[in-house]
Amino acid sequence: MRVFFNSRHDAHDGAGEMHHGRMVPCFENARRIPIIRDAVAHAIKAQLVDPTDHGMNPIRAIHDPDYIDFLENAWDEWTKAGKSGDAFPYVWPTAGFSGGKPEHISARLGEYAFSSDTPITKGTWRAAYWGAQTVISAAEATWGTGEASFALTRPPGHHAHANRYGGYCFLNNAAIAAQHMIAKGAKKVAILDIDYHHGNGAQDIFYERGDVLTISIHADPTHQFPFFMGYANETGRNDGQGANLNIPLPGGSDFAGWGAGFAKAMQKLLTWQADALVVALGVDAHEAEPICDFKLQTDDFNRIGQMIGRMGLKTIFTMEGGYAHDVIGHNVAAVLKGYLELA
Ligand code: OKP
Numbered sequence: 521m522r523v524f525f526n527s528r529h530d531a532h533d534g535a536g537e538m539h540h541g542r543m544v545p546c547f548e549n550a551r552r553i554p555i556i557r558d559a560v561a562h563a564i565k566a567q568l569v570d571p572t573d574h575g576m577n578p579i580r581a582i583h584d585p586d587y588i589d590f591l592e593n594a595w596d597e598w599t600k601a602g603k604s605g606d607a608f609p610y611v612w613p614t615a616g617f618s619g620g621k622p623e624h625i626s627a628r629l630g631e632y633a634f635s636s637d638t639p640i641t642k643g644t645w646r647a648a649y650w651g652a653q654t655v656i657s658a659a660e661a662t663w664g665t666g667e668a669s670f671a672l673t674r675p676p677g678h679h680a681h682a683n684r685y686g687g688y689c690f691l692n693n694a695a696i697a698a699q700h701m702i703a704k705g706a707k708k709v710a711i712l713d714i715d716y717h718h719g720n721g722a723q724d725i726f727y728e729r730g731d732v733l734t735i736s737i738h739a740d741p742t743h744q745f746p747f748f749m750g751y752a753n754e755t756g757r758n759d760g761q762g763a764n765l766n767i768p769l770p771g772g773s774d775f776a777g778w779g780a781g782f783a784k785a786m787q788k789l790l791t792w793q794a795d796a797l798v799v800a801l802g803v804d805a806h807e808a809e810p811i812c813d814f815k816l817q818t819d820d821f822n823r824i825g826q827m828i829g830r831m832g833l834k835t836i837f838t839m840e841g842g843y844a845h846d847v848i849g850h851n852v853a854a855v856l857k858g859y860l861e862l863a
């Protein structure tokens with residue numbers, strides 16, 4: 521397995537986020553990455569590979585031009601408006617508002633954000649851009665050689681829509697990887713999202729397409745972020761009908777419940793016959809995770825990796841959530857090791 525590493529990840533360095541009515545240090549922080557890197561290097565003895573710069577086209581294939589332009593310039597606009605802390609939205613064009621074309625950065629932040637938990641900092645675009653290059657490089661390698669890859673990057677991507685950021689995500693790395701393999705000749709690609717939170721970004725991006733299957737196993741959005749998406753009756757539209765599978769699970773689920781959901785995902789994958797698989801690898805379903813309430817154990821992550829490996833698909837793993845510094849490294853390593861044991 522090749523591990524592509526976004527060494528510019530720490531350019532995105534939010535100081536804090538609102539949590540239970542107080543500012544707390546960001547859960548999605550730069551300390552996560554060296555922890556995961558070291559645990560993975562120890563467990564699977566893979567070499568770290570620097571991403572190649574494939575430019576903007578593979579990003580433009582997923583994200584809207586005005587959104588990309590906004591992300592590239594948001595920090596400059598924020599500082600020009602005389603602000604010094606991290607950039608956050610505070611007002612949104614919700615139903616009942618007439619709209620208008622406000623130019624102020626505070627309006628633009630609300631226009632492009634769907635949640636208030638995601639700071640934009642000086643180096644956010646740089647980190648996200650190189651994160652995309654990391655997963656594009658992984659896609660390129662895996663599609664070309666068949667060998668699995670792991671894109672070790674942050675910020676994560678699976679909540680990002682074509683024109684919206686939120687949930688700590690800016691560019692949808694899994695979607696960019698899937699689309700890149702299609703550009704390289706794949707006819708059908710599947711995205712399997714095992715992060716604790718629903719993968720709303722890829723669902724929306726591919727909702728009307730039949731060539732990318734999106735599957736997400738996650739906490740029931742009735743009680744968990746992103747709340748307004750991720751329900752079982754969302755199955756795709758037009759050409760995409762039947763190519764989206766949501767598997768919401770009740771809060772507190774352990775591997776007995778989670779594994780049953782995963783079995784449904786495996787069944788769908790087997791019948792769908794993808795040419796390649798992108799795994800949106802969040803490990804925040806572990807019991808020690810701070811903002812989540814599932815109860816998976818490190819051994820369970822090993823089993824998950826094995827079951828993915830047993831499918832025998834060309835596979836890219838891309839890093840999503842996982843915030844408990846004591847365990848994230850072990851959990852990511854357990855998935856990758858399990859994959860290699862049975863691939
Ligand atoms: C990102 B990923 C509480 C806000 C929580 C929502 C969770 C984002 C999860 N302060 N933000 O899917 O792990």
Ligand code: ZN
Pocket residue numbers: 715716717802804841842
């Ligand atoms: Zn998550």
